[in-house]
Amino acid sequence: MxxxxxxxxxxxxxxxxxxxxxxxxxxxxxxxxxxxxxxxxxxxxxxxxxxxxxxxxxxxxxxxxxxxxxxxxxxxxxxxxxxxxxxxxxxxxxxxxxxxxxxxxxxxxxxxxxxxxxxxxxxxxxxxxxxxxxxxxxxxxxxxxxxxxxxxxxxxxxxxxxxxxxxxxxxxxxxxxxxNQEVFAQKAQRNLLLLLKERGIPKEKATDPYVLCQVAQMYQQTGRKKMALLYYKQWLLHETSLEQSYFQVGLQGYLETLIELKQFDVATKLLDAFGMINKDADNYFLTGLIYSEAKRFEEAKIAFEKATSFSNARVQARCTTLAQFMLGSIAEIEKNYATALKYYQQAGKQGREAIALLQKKHDLAQFKIKQYLALDVGQTTIKQVILDEVGNTISKRVILNSVADFDEEIQLLKKTIEPYRNQIAGIAICIFGMVDSPAGVVNIVEQDTTIQYPIEKLLTAEFKVPVVIQNDAKAALIGEKNHGSLNGETNAVVITLGTAVGGSIMLNGQLFQGAHKHAGEISYMVQQDKFLGESLSAVELMHKLYKIVKADKAISDKKLFAQALANPQASELIEAYSLELAFLLLNIQSLYDLEKIVIGGGLGQELTLIKLVEKKYQALTADLPLYQPQIVPAQLGNLAGIYGAFDELLKRQG
The missing domain is CATH 3.90.550.10 (Spore Coat Polysaccharide Biosynthesis Protein SpsA; Chain A)
Known part of the structure; x- marks a missing residue:
């Protein structure tokens, strides 16, 4: 052969x-x-x-x-x-x-x-x-x-x-x-007996509720939902105490499996038989889904409200945005639009999209579209975006930023915002530098002295609207977590390549800021006797590429990068840059053991660069016992920080 x-x-x-x-x-x-x-x-x-x-x-x-x-x-x-x-x-x-x-x-x-x-x-x-x-x-x-x-x-x-x-x-x-259901059941029984044998448990334990629950969970975790359902049923038939420590986890798995297989009638009967026995956010949320499907909305509302009283859901959104969205949906069904609006406003992007649909369906005063101004303040440009309350872009433009110091930066910000006075419901700003977001302060080092600029207080007093300010890289992480490539992730980092190098870290699903809100200041890391803010400056790299390829002044960054890849000298420079970036990723991965690394900023959209970095990273770690994280571009591109700051503003407003 x-x-x-x-x-x-x-x-x-x-x-x-x-x-x-x-x-x-x-x-x-x-x-x-x-x-x-x-x-x-x-x-x-x-x-x-x-x-x-x-x-x-x-x-x-x-x-x-x-x-x-x-x-x-x-x-x-x-x-x-x-x-x-x-x-x-x-x-x-x-x-x-x-x-x-x-x-x-x-x-x-x-x-x-x-x-x-x-x-x-x-x-x-x-x-x-x-x-x-x-x-x-x-x-x-x-x-x-x-x-x-x-x-x-x-x-x-x-x-x-x-x-x-x-x-x-x-x-x-x-x-x-x-x-074949008969063969299916036979295989399930065979596998149960093999598992009992592997764990040294006698066959008589095949009716032990704990063993049955464990087997059901194993089948669910490996995607064999029907097998899981078979054993969840057997588990509850043999369970004698609802106070067992594993009961809530088992019930959660059973409800999830019934919902995934769309067996809502069975799920409703199960809940009716046991009553409202749930004691955690996940089970309350699942109970709410089941009663919603059965159109038993009063019971569903109680369950969703109880879910929001917890903060430790296994699926975090179940006690936050998902529960709020479902409460909004029920209020909308009941034509209680003011209540629907209240819940939707707390339900993140999905809720804002629901508000947009309400605006189309109903001519109600409380659904008047609000507009917000979002600014991404870099050291060479300011990106300005007008957003509606759903996050849709109404307009955007880029302003050159060539101020001499931060006092001038504040004046430029005021000048940029002034045309929208009395038109906007809030201002969201992501900015370079060390930012204490809760205090609304930017810390700028000038002549070896750190000066605090209370941007939020100054702009709130001037324009009489809520203002939120956040570090640009941290805002990018928030944006990617809520709407982009970090949705559903728990341990990751975002690196933004701009005039300097920004960084933000997410550990266990939360933004990690450090004791003084300075964590992630990658520009101050040193590699080969150089600060990374200098050696990994994307702006500086593009300036060098521009000179090498002698590009037209009006050329876009994307076309410039494509021309550079075809030029041997410029291509060599890109190779060296990607190796420096790979070294940085290795250092970060060694510290935090991440699942995903996101590259943001303009260069983050150059897939060729991402692939080069990934290849060099794999070569560097070939013989190292480190987990290989995914290295991906920011899904929201260079607007990730804009959306992150905007989300923080809406969250602050409640």
Whole structure:
């Protein structure tokens, strides 16, 4: 059999001859080495293996999926393996894409730490298809990985000091192993017994409520919702005490699963049977959703209000913006528009969008559109944006900023705001420098002396509207967290590349400011005997590129960067800059162990630069036991700070 890739496909199977035949036929166009390990079939599995001209092997089943998987890996011809189940198959028309993706992964990924993942499309009992909640981890090198876990086995690094890195691949596999409900239940019972055995728990414990709850949670966490539902039902049938410490967590998982599977009737009956027993924000919020779906709005309102009385929801928005939005939705349904407005105003961007829809539907005085002025004050320009209360941009412009000192900066700010006196409901400012946002003060170092400028107080007194001021990088993080690439993240950093280098840090979902509000002042970090505010200045880099390529004065930064990449001397400068930036990211990652790093500012939109930095970062960390964070551009571009400051203003106004 001619093979175009040095990859072995490893399959374990038992009594699934028909599905195995379909699987092997879908693999044939890939021309890979294939080994099928039979764990005790009594059907014509061996005939199917022979007819498809692939290699076969036998393994005595040991109630241990990892043992069978690892035996299949040992039978592989090549170290690089693709693991497939016999009830899965690939579409023939996807073969070219699959080969290209596998080739790219094996040539670029660090095989000592990386596994290739792809989505699995599961066929439901009614014939519909649903994308699995989690990608499957299937492509890796057996030199560095092996399977662990008797059930729900997973490929993990042989070197336990290495943290596994999942790399998504742009193809998917089809799966129909859960369409037969009887087989589905049998597999669930088999897996339960294997888990009991793995943990040294006797079979009699198969009706123990704690064990049943744990198994249900495990299935939910791995995206097998129907299996989870099966065991959640069994759990409550055997549960004897609602005071168990794990009860609230189990109930939360059960309610989430019922909602995800749209079984609202069952969920409502469950709540009616147990009453309002919830004791945390997550369960109160889920209860509110269920009663809302049943149009039992009074009970839903009680649940959502109770959710907002907590501050420790597992999904933070459930006790803040999501709960407020649902309360607003109920008020709107009940045509209590003033109350709807109150709740929507506290519900973030989604709430502001709901207000916009109300404005279109109703001619009510309280929905008169308010306008806000947002300013991003840099050291060379000021970006000015007029926003409505929903966050839509009404107008924007850029003003040159060439003042001599900060006293002149204040005068320029007043001059910029003056045309909008009596027209705006508030002013949001993000600005360079060290900012104490709660105090509304900017700290500027002039001639070795730190001078405090009470910007918020000065502008509030002058224009008689609320004013919020925030450091530009911290505002960018807030904007990206609320609306951009950090939505849903908990540990990340935003680096803004401008005249200097700004930084802001988010730890455990909160903006980290430090003891004196100075955390994230990257410009004052030193690398190779230079302050980073100098060596990583994006403005300075663009000036140098402009001179090298002799560009037209009216050229945009984007076109200038594209021309520079085609110029050997300018390209070398960009390479050096990206290496300096990669060193910075390594230093930051070593300190904070982040999930994501966002690059903002004008250069943050240059995807070529982002890719260069990512490549150099990977080279620097190839032999280091550090987690590989995602390195991405700011989704909101150079307006991230504008939106972050605007959000802070609305939050302050309540």
């Amino acid at each position: 001619e093979e175009s890739l040095n990859v072995s496909v490893c399959i374990i199977t038992r009594d699934e001859a028909v599905k195995l035949d379909r699987c092997l036929k879908s693999l044939a166009p890939l021309k890979l080495d294939v080994v099928v390990v039979d764990t005790g079939s009594t059907d014509n599995t061996k005939e199917i293996i022979e007819n498809n001209q692939v290699r076969g092997a036998d393994f005595l089943w040991q109630d241990n999926f990892s043992a069978a998987r690892n035996y299949a890996l040992a039978c592989a011809k090549y170290d690089n393996v693709l693991v497939v189940d016999s009830d899965e198959w690939f579409a023939i028309e996807d073969c070219a894409v699959i080969k290209n993706e596998i080739t790219a992964f094996l040539s670029k990924a660090d095989l000592s730490a990386c596994v290739g993942t792809f989505e699995r499309y599961n066929q439901e009992a009614n014939g519909t298809w649903q994308v699995g909640a989690y990608p499957v981890t299937r492509l890796f090198s057996r030199k560095y990985f092996h399977y662990i876990g008797k059930v729900h086995e997973a490929p993990m690094p042989r070197n336990q000091q290495i943290k596994r890195i999942d790399k998504p691949l742009a193809f998917h596999v089809y799966h129909d192993g859960y369409t």
